[in-house]
Amino acid sequence: MPHDRDALTGLAGAAAVHSRLAAWASAAEKTRTVAPVHALMLGLRRFETVNLAYGEEAGDAALVEVASRLSRFSEDEFDGDWIAARLGGGNFLLAVNESCSRERWQWLAEALADNIAKPIMDLCGRGTVRLWPRVALIRGIPGEGSQTLIDRLAETLVRAQRNSAGRVLWADGDMALAGRSAQQLEADLLGALDRDEIEIVYQPQFATEDDRLVGAEALARWQHPQIGRVGAGILFTIAERADHVAQLSHHIAAKALTGASDWPDSLRLSLNVTPADLAAASFANSIAAVVVEAGFAPDRLTLEITEQSLVSDLERSAVSLRKLRDIGIRIALDDFGAGFCNFRYLKLLPLHYIKLDRIMVDDVLDDARDLAVFRGILAMAKALDLKVIAEGIENEDQRALIAQEGCDYYQGFLRAHPMKAEEFLTFTGH
Numbered sequence: 361m362p363h364d365r366d367a368l369t370g371l372a373g374a375a376a377v378h379s380r381l382a383a384w385a386s387a388a389e390k391t392r393t394v395a396p397v398h399a400l401m402l403g404l405r406r407f408e409t410v411n412l413a414y415g416e417e418a419g420d421a422a423l424v425e426v427a428s429r430l431s432r433f434s435e436d437e438f439d440g441d442w443i444a445a446r447l448g449g450g451n452f453l454l455a456v457n458e459s460c461s462r463e464r465w466q467w468l469a470e471a472l473a474d475n476i477a478k479p480i481m482d483l484c485g486r487g488t489v490r491l492w493p494r495v496a497l498i499r500g501i502p503g504e505g506s507q508t509l510i511d512r513l514a515e516t517l518v519r520a521q522r523n524s525a526g527r528v529l530w531a532d533g534d535m536a537l538a539g540r541s542a543q544q545l546e547a548d549l550l551g552a553l554d555r556d557e558i559e560i561v562y563q564p565q566f567a568t569e570d571d572r573l574v575g576a577e578a579l580a581r582w583q584h585p586q587i588g589r590v591g592a593g594i595l596f597t598i599a600e601r602a603d604h605v606a607q608l609s610h611h612i613a614a615k616a617l618t619g620a621s622d623w624p625d626s627l628r629l630s631l632n633v634t635p636a637d638l639a640a641a642s643f644a645n646s647i648a649a650v651v652v653e654a655g656f657a658p659d660r661l662t663l664e665i666t667e668q669s670l671v672s673d674l675e676r677s678a679v680s681l682r683k684l685r686d687i688g689i690r691i692a693l694d695d696f697g698a699g700f701c702n703f704r705y706l707k708l709l710p711l712h713y714i715k716l717d718r719i720m721v722d723d724v725l726d727d728a729r730d731l732a733v734f735r736g737i738l739a740m741a742k743a744l745d746l747k748v749i750a751e752g753i754e755n756e757d758q759r760a761l762i763a764q765e766g767c768d769y770y771q772g773f774l775r776a777h778p779m780k781a782e783e784f785l786t787f788t789g790h
Contacts, residue, residue, distance in 0.1 A: 365727075368420055369427035370698075370719040372445040374510075377453060380443045381506035384457045388502075396459040397500030400469050401513040402430070402476065404450030405492040405521050418484045422491065423450065425480050428698040430454060431719065433472055436591025439777075451517070453510070462499065464588045466528060469495045471594045473527045494520040498531040546602035548584065549595070553604070553611055558582050558595070560616045561778035564787065565630070565749065565771045568763040573788060575628030577664070577771065578616035579778055596634050605636040610650060617654035617661075619781035624790055630662040630692065635669040644683040651689070659688035664715060666694045670705060678708045685710040692749065696720070697737070706744060714741050718752025718772075725757055738766055 364373035372380075384397055404426070411419035423446070430444050430452055440458030447453055454472075476493040483489045496516035500509060512531045520529040552558055562576035582590040590598075592612075599608040613631055620629040637643055651658050663684065670677050681691050692713035693705060697720040705711075716737065723730045741748045750762050753772030762770060779787060 365723060366427075366446040369424050369446050370722075371427050371431070371452070372443050374445065374447055377443060377445045377447075377455065377510070378506045380441075381455060381509065384441070385506075394502050397455060397457055397509075398460050398465050399453065399455040399498050399500065399509060399513060400465075400472070401447070401496045401510075401517045402452045402454070402472065403494050403496075403517045403521055404476075405494050407450035407491070410489055410491070414483060414486045414489065418486050418489070421484050422480055422489055425483075426450075426452065426476055426491065428695065428717075429475050429478075430472070431698065431717070432695065433475055433591075433593055435718075436593040437468060437589065439589075447510075451514075453513070461588070463586070465497060465499065466530075467587050469497050469528045471597065474597055475593065493527060495528045496520055496531060497528060545598050549582075549598050549602060549608075550604065552582055552584075553607060556615075558608075558611060558615070559780070560612065560619055561780055562619070562784040563771050563778045564776040564784070565628075565769055566775055568750075568759065568767050568770050571775070573627065574769060575623075575630065575660075575662075576620075576784060577630040577632070578612070578620070579632075580612045592632065596636070600636065605634065606640065606646075609634060609637050610646070613647070613650045614654060617651065617656045619784075621654060621656060622785060622790070624788060625657075625660070627788065628660050628662055628690075629656070630664050632694070633663050633665045633669060635666075638665060638669045638677050638680065639673065644680040647684060647689070648687060657688070658684075659690075661688075662690045662692050662713065664692045664694040667698075667705070670709075674704070674708060678710070682710045685712075697733075706740075706746075711744075711746055713747045713749055713769075715749040716751060721750050721752060721758060721762065724761055731761075734762075735765060742766070 364376040365371070366373050381397065388394060410422055427446060434442050434444050434454060438456050438458055440456060442454065442456040445453045473493045473495050476491055480489045494517060496513045498509060498513055516529050516531045520527070523529065559581045561579050561581055563579060564576050565574050566572060567574050580592040580595055582595055584590050596605060596608065599605045616629065616631060640646070647663070651661060685691060690712040691710055692715045693709070693711055694715045695717045696714045698717035714737070720734060720737070724734050738748055747768040749769040749771065750767050751771055753759050753762070753770045753774045755774060759770060759774055776787065
């Protein structure tokens with residue numbers, strides 16, 4: 361694939377999209393199969409008003425946040441090969457080489473639009489911004505060239521942006537609603553919690569210097585009987601609507617800790633913390649209670665927080681996190697580099713780790729500027745006595761480079777995909 365990155369957001373550019381689509385088509389031709397390509401184009405309606413109202417700096421920050429949400433959404437929802445790109449202005453593209461029903465692809469588009477439409481808090485200190493996405497959908501036709509597919513999406517997106525009746529439009533003209541309503545999904549989720557249908561999988565983490573297994577990140581998944589797999593991001597969006605975030609968070613934490621209870625004592629567990637979790641006054645006590653209830657040693661637990669989790673009340677978040685640090689729990693700042701990081705976080709929060717978003721390592725092998733930024737982050741972390749974890753390591757050359765540069769830990773598909781509790785226990789050799 362050619363080196364092609366959007367300078368502002370770090371997402372792939374148009375040339376990379378064409379290259380990836382061509383590679384998928386070529387692989388399908390060699391194996392005499394049909395490439396299950398699904399694509400969507402997302403546009404931000406009336407985005408120019410953000411620049412006018414808040415200034416271009418804030419507009420750029422909003423685009424970076426959209427790119428970050430798009431990447432996190434894709435990582436949550438897809439096991440197959442995917443690419444996320446910015447095509448210019450407020451237009452983004454997501455393409456996936458993975459079997460997917462028409463109903464699921466529409467539902468994912470609706471869920472992504474919901475995610476992008478969430479307010480962006482305190483944008484460059486100039487207030488809260490809400491964006492208005494429109495989405496064009498397509499399922500690839502065998503033999504269809506990449507330019508034809510993108511052209512059809514672009515034409516459909518123009519029609520979707522002119523239509524105020526709905527946010528999602530298929531390239532064949534269908535604007536049907538998603539297969540299940542928001543109310544149905546809320547009821548489905550509550551039933552899934554009662555029936556213990558939320559699954560925990562574990563993404564192994566390794567020491568960079570010697571490839572030693574050091575632990576795993578717990579990830580929530582829900583295999584919905586009609587829609588298919590639902591990742592953690594959408595799970596919590598549904599839970600927010602049903603006012604059951606606390607119940608879902610407790611369920612996931614308890615199940616993840618229980619699944620890790622038989623691990624060797626040398627292995628750590630990482631849990632993700634949502635903005636709603638961290639905003640709760642009882643957050644520190646709730647986490648401490650579930651750790652005690654599971655019989656898991658607090659000093660083997662790491663909580664991963666994102667920049668998005670901190671924007672509402674940084675000082676209160678710092679107080680809660682210090683309480684947890686004092687009982688031995690470690691804190692990681694997740695998705696570092698995916699947004700406009702406020703370096704005040706590094707000053708005020710009781711951090712132990714910086715966890716680099718995959719976008720920070722994707723091109724360190726090919727781009728001198730990316731490598732320089734990577735080295736700068738490592739130097740800063742060392743000065744602050746913080747360990748660095750790299751996400752998205754997918755080949756040996758990447759691993760060798762980050763090891764040479766002094767990165768401490770990594771995770772990614774190079775060594776292992778996420779796995780169920782029993783599979784992870786076998787992976788540990790116990």
